[in-house]
Amino acid sequence: MDGAARELEALYETRYVSFRNALATVAGSRESARDAVQEAFARALAAPARERGEAHLAAYVWKIAFRVALEQRRTGGSPPARLDVDPQLLEPERDPELAAALRALPPRRRLIVFLRYFGDFSYAEIAAACDVSEGTVAAALAQAHAQLRAVLEPEGALR
């Protein structure tokens, strides 16, 4: 196994669960997310080293996983009338208040929140994963925090 492959394996061992959890918000189930993450790491492993040579390996794998998840949704007959990317909590009933607050965020901003909190992505990784600047990520998260805080902390305490 070459150095790049070992790096990929190390990423897998440390980040698999967080990748799967973040992707589940897009894929709609843990099983679909798991399959997409597995497939993404496999495609990354199969790719020539030059194609893996991005500064942020996590972002590189995420992009593949994200596309695989979208593929799955399309071939699986996703419901109409929804944004192409409409991430949401898998079990909103476990915290309906938080789920509703998250649902009120624009989908793209919601995805960044999930990448940050479920995926444990750094700002730089989110920026690389979404092909935007870190400043845009910071702005999106600041907006999301403000919006969520207004709903969840109307009198000061989150809970």
Next chain:
Amino acid sequence: MIDFESDLSARLGPLADAVDDQSWAEVVARARAAKRHRRRLPIAISAVLATAVVIASPATGLRGKIVRLFDQGQPAPQRVVTSFEQWNDPQLHAGVQAHRAIKVLDARVAPDTTRTLWVAPRKGGGFCTNLGACYEPGFRYDRLSVEVSLRGVAPDGEILTGPVLLSGETTNERADSLLLRFQDGERQSIPLVWVGKPVDTAFFLYGVPKQHWQAGHLPTTLTMLSEEGAALDTREITGITTKGSSRP
């Protein structure tokens, strides 16, 4: 805000699935199979937020919705068509009808820089924009969606070159225009451009002028107005950093 981030993290944490069902052996097996049936890897997923940097500012303070009839829209040049065709990468199957792309609007993002928003329909309904988002058939979002994009930000948070861009869309048919308010009391009307069927969505792009990148002059809220001037939705504008603000 740090405390809130911690609280939010603590609240989201229990909702994350802790089960660790990883299997590197399975990854390796899949990779071997993939090598036997290798395809070109997907292009960078600009998808979700992507080029959301291409936002802009109308030079005028126009009020009122601009309506584009899709069939009479200005066709996109070949470079834009080619860009939309990337959505038809085998990995995405977006079904974009790139050759049908039309111009939505031109917007000024700096005194000497104009950006253009393009939209292309998808087979079977829905559409994609050159800002990197695709929408499913029957897409509806009757509130106002607003994204903030920053470029050229110094480590201390000062925006050096910009642009600072606001963009978004709505499918609210009562929406007529937008009103942007600033900390210093200034106001700016921003037009909405409604693209008819098969898109049926109103868009805007706005480049925040440089004088409004400073504390005390920042944008505060963006309100979606009806033709009668009724406020249909108001969004707080946050996230524009200033000199000395902590940048993560």
